[in-house]
Amino acid sequence: MRLSVQGIVKRFGATTALGGVDLDLAEGEFLTILGPSGSGKTTLLKVVAGFEAPDAGRVRLGEEDVTEVSPRQRDVGMVFQNYALFPHLTVAQNVAFPLEMRRRPKPEIAKRVTEALALVELGALSGRLPRQLSGGQQQRVALARAVVFGPRLLLLDEPFGALDRKLREGLQLEVRRLQRRLGLTTLFITHDQEEALVMSDRIAVMNHGRLDQVGAPAEVYARPATRFVADFLGESNLLEGEARGDAVAVPGFGPVPVACPPGPATLLLRPEALRLDAKAAGLDCRATGRVVETIFLGLSAKLRIRVEGGPEVLARVPLRPSTPPPAGEGATVALGFAAEDVHVVPRG
Amino acid sequence: MSSRVADARERLLLLLALPALVLLLGLFAFPVLRLLAMSVEGGSLEYFEKAALDGLYVSVLADSLRIASVVTGICLVLAYPVALWLSRAGRLGLALGLFALLLPFWTSVLVRTYAWMVLLGRNGVMNRMLRDWGLIDAPVMLLYNTSGVLIGMVHVLLPYMVFPIYAALLRVDPDLGRAAEGLGAPAWRAFTRITLPLSLPGVSAGCALVFVLSLGFFITPALLGGGRVIMISMLIEQQVREFLDWPFAAALSAVLLAVTLGIYALVGRFGGKSHLATP
The missing domain is CATH 1.20.5 (Single alpha-helices involved in coiled-coils or other helix-helix interfaces)
Structure with a gap:
């Protein structure tokens, strides 16, 4: 079902946790709210779930205004950060809980619990207690419990935070598949930008209680709307320069031919767009620099380079068995980038 | 080294x-x-035989068990809401609540029991108040009977019930209540299905504590019962002080000890399931 959040304001004493948030989710959409801790994303989730009442603004599910509706009547499935499984109930009893509360007939409960557990591939463990399960299994029980009653909306509050990397990656894809299959409108909260890029239809980047940008992952990554978004999402070189006419003068690189209103300008250059040595030849903007640090990462290497007469930049070069090893520390390199790989970060 | x-x-x-x-x-x-x-001096069980065959001792033990059960029950009913409130109270409420609970411990049980005698007597504060309000015409007997004993014992033992339950409730993750609510549970069903079962280890610990303490209680029933309510501990004291029958007092003590240990064993077996306490 559609979710529409309009002008949500939430204050705790003197601090403003949410300063007017607008957000619309289409039916079946998977939207991630990405932000550092303390940016207000959990508060927004609690407002949508009904655990916190907003000081201003409305929350709508489909056509219904649910701002004043209690959590128990919202029909919203939620997976908590620590899963919040009932420790004294078995897996099956945990999953049956929302159906029991809705007074569904027993045979229907049994059938739907079985289906939900099959969906997360935990049918064999239905008699276990939560503490007898691994973290990943607990997470899947929480997910089954949140979807078993056919909620209008699914909320996920950093559900992978406590899991190790490998397990997390597997579960991310699993959750995404499940969500698509059920066609559930989903609001997902994370501070992990990689997770946001992998999972989302759209990403909303949150900063100090406001949404800086809402857009498709590729869009937000390539054309961040604010300096904060550029910095928070992925690795970035933020080049400061002076815009004059049809170019921005960046110390060390010279004029970069991009359209920009005159005045001080910030250019975003992703580390992978920066080319080194032979590959830098013939590009629009070139400079020389000295390697400060080389970090080997397997598939690629990361180099910190001090540009002659300019800033320190980060370059990421792909590594193949046939390529020569990346320049070591202290080496002098030629570097360059194409003007079309540069994004002008709007002044905020 | x-x-x-x-x-x-x-x-x-x-x-x-x-x-x-x-x-x-x-x-x-x-x-x-x-x-x-x-x-068991001289290898004979005659004193135990006496305790078992003489109707008086069996009925006093039964009375003691009954009073201990009633005290435990009243304490549980009174203590659970207090513990629940404490576990959810703000900083000020918590400080005030704990202070009120701990305050009686600064006064001896003897002093508190005498204070109850002043309050509950025929012309005591309680009776006068009830008469002034026009609720009663003749004084109500609150002292030197079972009611007096129950009131005094509940007062002394209430904190022993509140604290274990409070501790158990504190261990229940507040997200569980929120999760239950979000999954559609009305407040009372969230309580009966989630909070209450998870606090049971505290309930059983509190009940065992209060029951065992009541069973061996002496001062309060001796003073507030006025000789009309006899607990097993008073009989033991009587055997020693009046009849100088040490072996028989020893036999009665052994029975009391056995009952107490038996209750602890039962609670350990059925009430103390540790998985309920761990989050």
Whole structure:
């Protein structure tokens, strides 16, 4: 079902946790709210779930205004950060809980619990207690419990935070598949930008209680709307320069031919767009620099380079068995980038 | 070298614990064992036979068990809401609540019991108040009967019920309540299905504590019961002080000890399921 959040304001004493948030989710959409801790994303989730009442603004599910509706009547499935499984109930009893509360007939409960557990591939463990399960299994029980009653909306509050990397990656894809299959409108909260890029239809980047940008992952990554978004999402070189006419003068690189209103300008250059040595030849903007640090990462290497007469930049070069090893520390390199790989970060 | 250091350290710690150990063994464990040994002196069970066959002792033990059960029940009903409130109270409420609960511990049980005599007497504060309000015409007997004993005992033992339940409730993750609510549970069903079962280890610990303490209670029932309510501990005291029948007192003590240990064993077996307590 559609979710529409309009002008949500939430204050705790003197601090403003949410300063007017607008957000619309289409039916079946998977939207991630990405932000550092303390940016207000959990508060927004609690407002949508009904655990916190907003000081201003409305929350709508489909056509219904649910701002004043209690959590128990919202029909919203939620997976908590620590899963919040009932420790004294078995897996099956945990999953049956929302159906029991809705007074569904027993045979229907049994059938739907079985289906939900099959969906997360935990049918064999239905008699276990939560503490007898691994973290990943607990997470899947929480997910089954949140979807078993056919909620209008699914909320996920950093559900992978406590899991190790490998397990997390597997579960991310699993959750995404499940969500698509059920066609559930989903609001997902994370501070992990990689997770946001992998999972989302759209990403909303949150900063100090406001949404800086809402857009498709590729869009937000390539054309961040604010300096904060550029910095928070992925690795970035933020080049400061002076815009004059049809170019921005960046110390060390010279004029970069991009359209920009005159005045001080910030250019975003992703580390992978920066080319080194032979590959830098013939590009629009070139400079020389000295390697400060080389970090080997397997598939690629990361180099910190001090540009002659300019800033320190980060370059990421792909590594193949046939390529020569990346320049070591202290080496002098030629570097360059194409003007079309540069994004002008709007002044905020 | 390092193990010798550890040995020396252990010896030193043992040395420091020695006074307490000697005190406990010499002045508590030894006399208790001596007393228990007295009950089977000469290898005969005649004193136990007397306790079992004489209707008086059996009925007093039954009365003691009954009073202990009632006190435990009243304490549970009164304590659970208090513990629940404390576990959700703000900082100020919590400080006030804990202060009110701990305050009685600063006064001796004897003083508190005499205070109840002043409050509950025929012309005591309570009766006067009820009369002034026009709720009663003639004074109500609140003292020197079972009601007086129950009131006094509940008052003394209530904190022993509140604290274990409060501790158990504190261990229940507040997200569980929120999760239950979000999954569609009305407040009371979230309570009966989630909060209450998860607090049961505290309930059983509190019940065992209050029950066992009531069973052996002496001062309060002796003073507030006015000789009309007899608890097993009063009979034991009587055997020692009036009849100087130490072996029989020892036999009655052994029975009381056995009942107490039996209750602890039961609670340990059925009530203390630790998985309920761990989040």
